[in-house]
Amino acid sequence: MEKKPSQSLLNVYSQENLLAVLDRISDAFVALDRNWCYTYMNKKAGEIFGRDPISMIGKHIWTEFPEGIDQPFYKAYYKAMETQQYIYLEEYYPPFNKWFENNIYPSAEGLTIYFRDITSRKLEEQQIRIDKARLLKAQEIGQLGYWELEKNKDVIWGSEKACELFGFAPVAAEIPISKIEPLIKEIDKVRSAGQKLIQEHMKYDIEVQICPENQDIPRIISAKAEIAEGLFGNNKIMGIIRDITEQKRIEMLENLEKSVLQHYVQPDSSVEELITFLLNGLRDIHPDMLCSVLKVENGRLYNWSSPHLPEAFNKEVEGTKIAIGYGSCGSAAFLRKKVEVSDIFHHPYWDHYMEIIKNFDLRSSWSYPIINSKDVLLGTFAIYHKSIRELSKEEENSIDRVRRILVYVMERKLAETEAKLYKEKLELVFNSTNEIMFLIDIEKDDVFRFSTINKRFLDATELSKEDIEGKLVEEVIPNPSYSLVLSKYKEAIEKRTTVSWEETTNYPAGEKKGIVTISPVFNEDNECVNLIGNVHDITDRKKDEEKIKRANEKLKINNELIIEKNKKLKEIAWYQSHKVRAPVARIMGLINLIELNKKNGDSNDDLLGYVLQSAVELDEVTRDLVEKISDSDAL
Template sequence: MRADHFRALRRRLPLLAGSVLLAVSLPAGAATPTATTAPAASAASVATLDASLLAALGLAVLIGGAALYISRINLRLRQSIADSRSAEAALRPLSTAIAQSPALVVITGPDVRMRYVNPRFTEITGYSAAEALGHNPRMLSSGLTDPASFRDMWEHLKRGESWSGEFINRRKNGELYWEESHISPVIDGDGRCTGYVAVKLDITARKRAEQAEHARAHVLELLARGAPLPEILEAIVRGVEAGNPEMRCSALLLDADRKRLLTGAAPSLPDFYNAAVHGLAIGYGVGSCGTAAYTGERVVVEDIQSHPYWAPYRDIARQADLAACWSEPIRSSGGEVLGTFAIYHRHPHRPTPADIELIEQSAKVASIAIDRTLALEALRVSEERHRLLAENATDVIWTMDLQGRFTYVSPSVEKLRGYTVAEVMQQGLDEVLTPESAAIARDGLTRGIAAVASGWPFPVFRGELEQPCKYGGTVWTEVTTSGIYNAAGEFIGILGVSRDISERKAAEARISYLAHHDTLTNLPNRTLFADRLEHALTQAERDGSDLALMFLDLDHFKPINDSFGHAVGDLLLKEAAHRMQACLRAVDTVARIGGDEFVVLLPAVGSEDDALLVAEKIRHALDQPFAIAGQTLEISSSIGVAMYPAHGSDAVGLARNADIAMYFAKGNGRNHVQLYHPALVKLSA
């Protein structure tokens, strides 16, 4: 009977499984329902057996189901953990790259509050991650960035587009810095913006170098064209302020008695302050500038309100919002104090070594301008004073008829050109002047003849003409001519005076050269290179030819410069420049535009492959060891190449893309040549 019962039980098991929870949940002592048709005595025993078996089987089913469920959950957990570990392994290199990146990385939420900053953020800004997270990046704003840049940025980001631009920000310690920012919105699958990612580079050194070079070239150009001293001094002052927006500068001059300060240039200081300084008597303890002019030594006042030199001037300094003043004496080439160059700050400020170098260099440039102006003024006064008395003893006086034949030449011509008077008297215009100058003189003579024939006075001529010398070479002269008239007022000839201006022309040529060349390497500078690039682009557009623009950065130069000193670094730069020139054609140009940054122009290049071949040639040349000052030094180069017209139709576009390619080459291990292609923009971002 028990066997039959078990067979029946197996048939009933599917129906019983559903009631297991009910069975095991009955209270202790409660009756279990049984069949009512069985005999009473046997029904009791069967009921007891049924209850035991049902409870046991129900518990077994429950445990088995739970085990199966737990097994499946465990399998899913193991798979999820494996997937997470795989994803984590894939992301670990990216996380390490971001953490160790030389670029500053910021990630914000849609509310533009910072949620992540990498370690470089702290290095550049001075703010720790704890201080930055939860704040808007505007906490770094200096207030000096053009508002139009922010408007342009948000216009792009709101359209879901990336944006690139530059900001002037302020570090935690108050210092300003420039950054190049590449910002992209993060868009989810539903097209909603969930945040922003910004990758930024500290370009302070580059911007200051560019601005310093621009200011220097501008000042040299002003010197070359003989601009007035106030204009030159203002250019020096504005150049320093442009590269250092937190500074306000002044150039003061000593009066003729060397006892009082006169305003030379101070465009950013208040008028009432300049008026108070103008005419101030110099002396020990008379502010920073008065003391510097009196002692001939640099005076650094970090806090005007607490320094005894400024006790009488604290109120006016406070009104002018001036809190620190450093003043450097401007000295002539002979060491005489000519004035002062001063740098002011709105807050108490201690100068860094770079600040000291800046004020020294600014004073030296001002010295050149003042020396030159004083020399020219002294020359003018001297010429005016002695012109009649000296009878132009050093000038050549001559007369000529309308046929261009000399009728008189003073003896000083032999000192000027080496020819005797008798020899010069037999020379025509083509022998007295170089071909270019002879054409100018002949044109003037023709116009003079026409004027006299028409009854007009012979026109006065003043110009610079080049004359050949007997023993080779030429001499530049300033020639002035006028008509000669007899007592009846009739024209009878031409009176001319030729003055030797060779030294002046040489000085002008030198100044012009300095205005367009790097003084260390003698390579073209940014100004001359830009002119050549524009000319090459015009020629390429006209001819339908290609050209290549390369941006080159020396790898590992800074450690060498820091370890062995600037003297060795300068020799290395000069040798590197020489090697680059040796790799180029005569029509090509290599220019130095920064500390260890160069650009190369290849006009009329055949193809991208030709340009890359030249770039590789340069890279290989710079990859060879340098023997400098008894040391064997090794550097390499990262070169970015952009082609016209494929990668840009103008100078700005080509330069930007060549720069992007160069930074990509540097970021990919350095010692590498990279041709620009559009994908680099996204990779760089």
């Protein structure tokens, strides 16, 4: 038996016209009787269900599609049937993995349902929602505010963030331009950029300072805009704004740090100049801050640099006592911690200066002790404001960063100044001593280089500073002396002790002899970085020792000659007393006998012979004696 559409439809249209219309419409169409059986299904519905429309007539919907039971469509169909009210429904159908739009029309005879596959549209809507969420998240992360302005209108539409940046309620809304312009400090800059954008299509990318509604602290915003095109038409300006106050603050602080460090390395820069430079830089970032640095001297605080405070005030508080009640600085120095006074006139830390402070337009202050790495109090760093207020987080961050720079610069510059004075004293001693002194830098791979020498070194060697300082040791000290020097350097480093040796080296001043003493210097990493040396010049002493040696050798020879001569003289004396005297005595005796014989008239012939014999003997002895005396004189 052939299945036919419901009689109700045939009552309105002829079967032929009705089927033609329903099959041509783009929507899927089905009709159900009160027993939930299909009375009609058009071609589009059959394509969606994957069924033959004719074969579905008379079949029960939930028997054919049991997976649809308890789905939202199932419930909507029953509700429409019960209430006899039209229901519109967009819902996801898991069995088909598709979204469907349903127009459900109930009647006494059943349901007529028009539906269409809206999966593509839903996916597009979902993507739009995702893109919008991403855009909102990006704006949130980037702190971006979005705004629109239609040409020739006097209101601006702003997103939540845009309104919030200007101090309005954080709700997307239209804000009259007349309420926005007074908040912009550089309004002419904004107007000029807007005119160039509209008239010349020039880039709108500016940074301006604003004072948000009901806020005391100004902000810096970046604004970018362009004329809308495409779907937005060309009668609208669309733009974004972003609070770049913190970014600018950090950039300015970084630039300040670089500038301070560049100023710091200048050899003639003083501590006072560096402090003043830093305080002025901080005020450029925060114009409302009045900055001051006091230094500790003899247990009190004295002005070091206070470029933003009245000179009369500085004089009144000069020599502040380090104790509680003597202003923020005296109290901070005593407590050795930060002191915050948001209302000077009503704070006990200012009791001793209350009469003084009344004469000056200062209402709040913050003071920080400046303590170096050795826990020594150097001074205080203070910030004053002309109003009763608290510091913002950004201001505290700036102050903390500047304070760290201040401590760093002050500690090192003071240390440098102290080291400079010490060096000058050391150089005075260094160049006043009669000892040759030098400092050796040790580079990698046991490379030794002269770093510093004293005046005595130059005088002794007749070399110039350029010939020595900065030169390698081997370039100054030639071999073979260098080999000895190098071995002694290494010995001192390895044994970590002072080493001495005697050295002879040829310089332009001639050969120099000296006793060299070196001591190694080690750094915190236990690496030997320097050798300190001195040379005791013994050149003259060595020359004197050589003279003495030669004189001693000559004296020794002379002594030996004298001894030999004395020996000869003794021999001569003995010879005289024994050899010479004997013939002389005989002759003298014979002469006496001759005289006696002559008186007695006796003959002397024999006696004269004896005299002649003794004279001959005496002559021989005399010749021997002369020869011995000649030998003695030769000595």
